[in-house]
Amino acid sequence: MTTAEWFLDFAERQARGSSPTYERLARGVATDQAVLTLIDTVPPAKRQTNLLFGVVRLLGGPVGDYPDFRRFVLGNWPAIEPELLRRATQTNEIGRCALLLPVLAALPQPLALLEVGASAGLNLFPDRFSYDYGAGRLGSTGPVLTCELTGRTPPGKLPEVVWRAGLDLNPLDITAPADRAWLEALIWPEHDDRRQRLRAAGEIAAADPPHLIRGDLVDDLPVLAASAPPEATLVVFHSSVLYQVPADRRETFKALVGTLPGHWVAVEDPETMGHPDRPTDGLHKNVLCLDGEPLAWTEGHGRRMSWFGGA
Structure with a gap:
C-alpha cells in the first residue's frame, strides 16, 4: 500500500463518520505530492496517519484547515521529522x-x-x-x-x-x-x-x-x-x-x-x-x-x- 493509499484508507475506514477534521486532512494529504514526498523520506512504520497528525498537534500546528496544515508541515518538517522517528502511536484508549x-x-x-x-x-x-x-x-x-x-x-x-x-x-x-x-x-x-x-x-x-x-x-x-x-x-x-x-x-x-x-x-x-x-x-x-x-x-x-x- 502506498502512502497515499494509506492516508485514503484511513479517511475512509477510520475517520469517516468519526472525525471530520482528520478525514479532511487525510484526504488532503492523499492527493498532495509535496507532502507525500516528505512523508516518504521516513521509514514506512513512521508514515502512519495518526502519528503525523499527533506530532503536528503536539508541536502546536493547525489541523482545522488543510491549507494551514499543509503550510505548517512544509515549513516545519525539520522539527516534525525527528518527532516522527522517535515516537509511536501509543493511543491509550x-x-x-x-x-x-x-x-x-x-x-x-x-x-x-x-x-x-x-x-x-x-x-x-x-x-x-x-x-x-x-x-x-x-x-x-x-x-x-x-x-x-x-x-x-x-x-x-x-x-x-x-x-x-x-x-x-x-x-x-x-x-x-x-x-x-x-x-x-x-x-x-x-x-x-x-x-x-x-x-x-x-x-x-x-x-x-x-x-x-x-x-x-x-x-x-x-x-x-x-x-x-x-x-x-x-x-x-x-x-x-x-x-x-x-x-x-x-x-x-x-x-x-x-x-x-x-x-x-x-x-x-x-x-x-x-x-x-x-x-x-x-x-x-x-x-x-x-x-x-x-x-x-x-x-x-x-x-x-x-x-x-x-x-
Missing part, C-alpha cells in the same frame, strides 16, 4: 476496555493481566472503570465507558484482577507531563469525551502505577508472563498494536503467545489477525478474538461491538 470486558468477565477468576503495547498502562484497570452497554450501569467507580453491544447479553460482573503488568518498547509515565501531552495529542480533535476519559483514567493509574516493562513483544514476553501469580488466570491482551509490528515478527508473536498458559485476547484489524472477512457497515473496523478465534466486530475506540461468535 480506555474505551477499548468495554470491548475486552465481556471476555475478561467470563474467564476463570481471578485474573493476571499482561498487556502487550501497554503505552501508559491505562487499559490494565478494567475492573476500576464503569460500563454502560445500554442496559444499565455496571460498576460504580471511574469513568463510564459507553458501548453499543449487539448479538449477546452484556456482562453482569466486573473481573477480579490480582496482578497487572505491561510490556512496551517505550512505556509512558502517566505522571510525566510530557508523556501526558503526547497521549492527549493522539486523541482526535472532536473527541472531547475520550479526552476526559483519558484524564480520569490517568488519575486512577497515577494513584496505583502499573508495573510496566520496556521490552519487545517476543523477546521479553515469556519472562514477564512467568512472573504472574500461578493461582490467577493469565490473560495476555492487546488492542490496535499488531499493525505496527512487521509481518514476520507478528507471526512469531502469535506462535509464542499460543504456548503460554492462560488466554490471549486481541482487538485488532482483521488482516493482522489473519481473519479474511471484514465488516461492511462502516462502523466496525476491528475484530475481537479469544485465543485466535474471532468473536465480534468492534469500533476502533470501543463505542460499538457486534457479537457473532460463541458465548
Whole structure:
C-alpha cells in the first residue's frame, strides 16, 4: 500500500463518520505530492496517519484547515521529522476496555493481566472503570465507558484482577507531563469525551502505577508472563498494536503467545489477525478474538461491538 493509499484508507475506514477534521486532512494529504514526498523520506512504520497528525498537534500546528496544515508541515518538517522517528502511536484508549470486558468477565477468576503495547498502562484497570452497554450501569467507580453491544447479553460482573503488568518498547509515565501531552495529542480533535476519559483514567493509574516493562513483544514476553501469580488466570491482551509490528515478527508473536498458559485476547484489524472477512457497515473496523478465534466486530475506540461468535 502506498502512502497515499494509506492516508485514503484511513479517511475512509477510520475517520469517516468519526472525525471530520482528520478525514479532511487525510484526504488532503492523499492527493498532495509535496507532502507525500516528505512523508516518504521516513521509514514506512513512521508514515502512519495518526502519528503525523499527533506530532503536528503536539508541536502546536493547525489541523482545522488543510491549507494551514499543509503550510505548517512544509515549513516545519525539520522539527516534525525527528518527532516522527522517535515516537509511536501509543493511543491509550480506555474505551477499548468495554470491548475486552465481556471476555475478561467470563474467564476463570481471578485474573493476571499482561498487556502487550501497554503505552501508559491505562487499559490494565478494567475492573476500576464503569460500563454502560445500554442496559444499565455496571460498576460504580471511574469513568463510564459507553458501548453499543449487539448479538449477546452484556456482562453482569466486573473481573477480579490480582496482578497487572505491561510490556512496551517505550512505556509512558502517566505522571510525566510530557508523556501526558503526547497521549492527549493522539486523541482526535472532536473527541472531547475520550479526552476526559483519558484524564480520569490517568488519575486512577497515577494513584496505583502499573508495573510496566520496556521490552519487545517476543523477546521479553515469556519472562514477564512467568512472573504472574500461578493461582490467577493469565490473560495476555492487546488492542490496535499488531499493525505496527512487521509481518514476520507478528507471526512469531502469535506462535509464542499460543504456548503460554492462560488466554490471549486481541482487538485488532482483521488482516493482522489473519481473519479474511471484514465488516461492511462502516462502523466496525476491528475484530475481537479469544485465543485466535474471532468473536465480534468492534469500533476502533470501543463505542460499538457486534457479537457473532460463541458465548
